[in-house]
Amino acid sequence: MASDQTRSAILAAAERLYAVRGFGDVTLRDIVAEANVNLAAVNYHFGSKDELIAELFVTRSIALNRERLAELKTAEEQGDGRASVDVILRALVGPTLHGCLGPANQRSTAARFMIRASIESVPPIRRIKNREIDHLRKFAAAMRRALPDRSDEEIYWGLHFALAMAHHTIRESERLTKLSDGRCDLDDVDGIIERVVGMAVMGLTAGKAESKAPAKVAAR
Amino acid sequence: MASDQTRSAILAAAERLYAVRGFGDVTLRDIVAEANVNLAAVNYHFGSKDELIAELFVTRSIALNRERLAELKTAEEQGDGRASVDVILRALVGPTLHGCLGPANQRSTAARFMIRASIESVPPIRRIKNREIDHLRKFAAAMRRALPDRSDEEIYWGLHFALAMAHHTIRESERLTKLSDGRCDLDDVDGIIERVVGMAVMGLTAGKAESKAPAKVAAR
DNA sequence: GATAGTTTCATACAACTGTTTGAATTGCAA
């Protein structure tokens, strides 16, 4: 309980190393060297390596989900309990994209860490991700209120595809840059968000009149 | 050169184990036990564990890419060197989705292996994936012919999003089923393909008249 | 049927992994 100094040094060092080198080849010995603490400190403070990784990921996940829900809640309050489709989608994919993309040289360690977590999917992280379903259900519910005429199936596919585009863009941003010879601007995060949201809105509202304002779907 | 029996037994056993248990916890000893061969046989026939994995993945990748290109070529020949947007997209995402989705109990070992490869992303596989850019360029070129008015940027984003939806559906099919309480039918592969293609077509052609037939975008 | 080349085999190797141990040290309360 006393200092907590060692504990946070380990957390910081671990996140830094995982962010840069991935989970695959970072050992406990690397971490304690980076943190300037003793090897046994990890097991003393966290119990095991997996629990260290889990704590790292849970912390960031909670923060991310909190942000998403806050955005959703604000939007629904302003809209009399009903937010528009594009606003809901922006609350879903915006925080992630803002957190993980943007100019590479100014990405936070936390962002790089979450990118790794999104790419490598090591067991302790996978276990946590599986519990995030409840979180998504809240967005499904919001979307149901925004599109009362759409079937649940359509809504789930819409949310699924929105997340697909967001996560894939994060995971494969390097490849997209290379493929397009830099013509796709991965630094313009807001542009990307509008692109993703625009596509998802089209998918969710295609063939029906929207119940709210048509939303500015054009990207850039 | 002689028998090749051992070699293929190793390949088959390795693919089977990786497909079921993932790359994370399958050791060479597991593989040789499953294949009923000696431990040293792997290094004798493949050089190293990584090269074994690479050969496995390259084989499947080549087959997949061949299938995609064949579909594209057929379509372009039938259309006087110009295929329609939806047909190009179907050639891009169809083979992958057909190969990896469908009723879980009748998925081939190869399909399960490719799903694993898509989820876990171990170093030797990542190295190979990075060389697949040329392959994508061919689809970009075909798309440019189909949509001469669209900018390269729009085309790359369109292809990127199409792949995003396809791969994410494969990676997260379990989660989508759980989230939607089974309302999203992951066994109807053709339905999924139409859904993905439909979305991508909308994204690529939004705001402009299509140069070919409007394509049946509605899913199911 | 001897021989040369290929393939198999049991075994050892060397390195690295996360974890544990028990003693030393520290910090704080009485």
Next chain:
DNA sequence: TTGCAATTCAAACAGTTGTATGAAACTATC
């Protein structure tokens, strides 16, 4: 200061990993 708990430390542990070795078994050629 004394005593007690929390923390740090060096060292070792136990297990696993991929790989290398050298002899044995095989196979096909002459």
